[in-house]
Amino acid sequence: MAMCSTFYPRLSTHLNCKSFSLFPVKHRFFVSIKAFSSQTFAPKADDLPASIGFLGLGIMGNPMAQNLIKAGCDVTVWNRTKSKCEPLISLGAKYKSSPEEVAASCDVTFAMLADPESALDVACGKYGAAKGMGPGKGYVDVSTVDGETSKLICEHIRATGAHFLEAPVSGSKKPAEDGQLIFLTAGDSVLYEKAAPLLDIMGKSRFYLGEVGHGAAMKLVVNMVMGSMMASFAEGLVLSEKVGLDPSVLVEVISQGAISAPMYAVKGPSMVKSLYPTAFPLKHQQKDLRLALGLAESVSQPIPIAAATNELYKVAKSHGLSDQDFSAVIEALKVKLQQ
Numbered sequence: 002m003a004m005c006s007t008f009y010p011r012l013s014t015h016l017n018c019k020s021f022s023l024f025p026v027k028h029r030f031f032v033s034i035k036a037f038s039s040q041t042f043a044p045k046a047d048d049l050p051a052s053i054g055f056l057g058l059g060i061m062g063n064p065m066a067q068n069l070i071k072a073g074c075d076v077t078v079w080n081r082t083k084s085k086c087e088p089l090i091s092l093g094a095k096y097k098s099s100p101e102e103v104a105a106s107c108d109v110t111f112a113m114l115a116d117p118e119s120a121l122d123v124a125c126g127k128y129g130a131a132k133g134m135g136p137g138k139g140y141v142d143v144s145t146v147d148g149e150t151s152k153l154i155c156e157h158i159r160a161t162g163a164h165f166l167e168a169p170v171s172g173s174k175k176p177a178e179d180g181q182l183i184f185l186t187a188g189d190s191v192l193y194e195k196a197a198p199l200l201d202i203m204g205k206s207r208f209y210l211g212e213v214g215h216g217a218a219m220k221l222v223v224n225m226v227m228g229s230m231m232a233s234f235a236e237g238l239v240l241s242e243k244v245g246l247d248p249s250v251l252v253e254v255i256s257q258g259a260i261s262a263p264m265y266a267v268k269g270p271s272m273v274k275s276l277y278p279t280a281f282p283l284k285h286q287q288k289d290l291r292l293a294l295g296l297a298e299s300v301s302q303p304i305p306i307a308a309a310t311n312e313l314y315k316v317a318k319s320h321g322l323s324d325q326d327f328s329a330v331i332e333a334l335k336v337k338l339q340q
């Protein structure tokens with residue numbers, strides 16, 4: 002029976018074990034689980050790769066790299082906009098001026114980029130990480146991209162003799178700050194084992210899903226569901242107000258029932274006030290829906306709810322909401338149609 006801290010948080014906390022693995026033969030993947038508190042089970046310094054690179058210091062990359070530094074790791078950073086490296090340098094990080102140089106000077110390099118285009122460019126471009134990779138090194142791409150992009154990056158990295166792991170994360174800004182991310186990994190198992198202590202610093206659980214593409218696919222399916230849930234919630238809030246109900250009461254009613262979700266409880270109160278402080282940018286949610294549609298197309302699977310949802314996020318983007326939190330999708334429902 003597959004169990005994990007995501008589904009059984011109390012159980013895994015009570016188990017009081019650092020991690021255990023399950024091998025469901027049918028699906029040829031294993032799921033590795035660690036208990037909730039990375040502090041309780043902090044990895045020993047000996048377990049950690051000697052030097053770690055981190056490329057991409059946006060909303061997610063910054064706190065993830067910070068947690069590695071605070072855990073005592075030797076971290077070297079790079080970001081396209083150099084100023085975003087400063088807070089990490091002041092915490093003790095080293096700086097290199099290209100992904101190539103970071104990869105050349107580190108054992109394991111993480112990348113947390115916006116989308117498939119930037120992930121590909123940073124890994125395989127002119128001064129990309131692949132240029133600095135070689136045997137004994139590892140590249141862990143934690144960006145949310147499609148399987149095809151991930152496979153292409155993997156090819157370039159493996160061609161250098163290095164190992165590749167895709168490891169997109171579930172969990173937003175706050176879980177990244179708190180070291181409570183969920184890693185959805187696939188690729189070279191040697192690198193998975195090597196990177197595990199680092200994943201445990203940044204996250205609360207990790208899944209090893211087999212061959213490259215499975216981690217990306219899992220992430221896209223999860224975010225497809227999340228995007229549709231948010232759009233449906235937004236419709237409920239707008240409709241409740243239109244018919245004279247207090248949307249704050251709707252948030253409370255939902256929180257007490259079977260469809261309650263942490264996402265509604267966290268985002269609902271600010272959505273009622275038309276406030277959307279950015280944790281997960283709306284443009285990235287729309288990107289994930291677009292990629293999920295491509296994934297579904299590849300296997301001829303109808304996903305009509307996600308397709309309609311994607312259109313709503315596109316409308317929201319056209320109203321200048323790309324950089325607001327994805328909960329701002331509600332604004333697309335408030336737009337008055339031209340007479």
Ligand SMILES: NC(=O)C1=CN([C@@H]2O[C@H](COP(=O)(O)OP(=O)(O)OC[C@H]3O[C@@H](n4cnc5c(N)ncnc54)[C@H](OP(=O)(O)O)[C@@H]3O)[C@@H](O)[C@H]2O)C=CC1
Pocket residue numbers: 056057058059060061062080081082085113114115116118119122123143144145146170171172173174280281282285286
């Ligand atoms: N925010 C969230 O809640 C979550 C996000 N994700 C995923 O994680 C990834 C990063 O998200 P997040 O940190 O929120 O995004 P941000 O938009 O905050 O950061 C994006 C990062 O990508 C860099 N970047 C963008 N374009 C390029 C380019 N052409 N070349 C080089 N670097 C580039 C940015 O550099 P610069 O600073 O110069 O712009 C920045 O470092 C995305 O794939 C997202 O879908 C996954 C889980 C949760």
Ligand SMILES: O=CC(=O)O
Pocket residue numbers: 170171172173224281
């Ligand atoms: O990708 C976003 C998230 O919250 O997970």
